[in-house]
Amino acid sequence: MQIFKKFTFEAAHHLAANVEAGHPYSRLHGHSFSAEIYFSGNPDKKTGWVIDFALIEQHIEDIKKDLDHGYLNDLEGLSNPTLENIAIWIWERLYKVSTKVSKVVVMRGSCGEGCIYEGP
Structure with missing residues (x-):
């Protein structure tokens, strides 16, 4: 069984380290991101939950x-903040607190782009 939680964040970044000079992504720009975090497992017999949504x-x-409202390049582990690396970054933080995390989806809705990460 899977449960999921959605959230949004606004952030700026640039990808100058991995694109050619003059590429549109080499300049500082921002996005409205959305993310979905999935957790898998069997419901606990006592609580009936896969995991507590409050947690x-x-x-x-x-x-x-x-x-949120940050510059992604400044975050440790996100010096190259592609959708792929943002998904991995989120996964790594959540996996430290719950091994039930099974999938991280990060999207830039206005661009029609996204990434699905299902773990290493």
């Missing part, structure tokens, strides 16, 4: 404090 919300708020 999920607490950890997502911690992640959002770093991401």
Whole structure:
């Protein structure tokens, strides 16, 4: 069984390290990102939950404090903040608190782009 939680964040970044000079992504720009975090497992016999949504919300708020209205390139582990690396970055933080995390989806809705990461 899978459960999921969605959240959004606004952030700026640039990808100058991995694109040619003059590429549009080499300049500082921002996006409205959305993310979906999935957790897999069997519901606990006592609580009926795969995982407590209150616990999920607490950890997502911690992640959002770093991401929201920030400059992604300044975050440790995100010097090259592609969609792929953002998804991995989120996964690594959540996996530390719950091994039930099974999938991280990060999207730039206005661009129609996204990334799905299902772990190493």
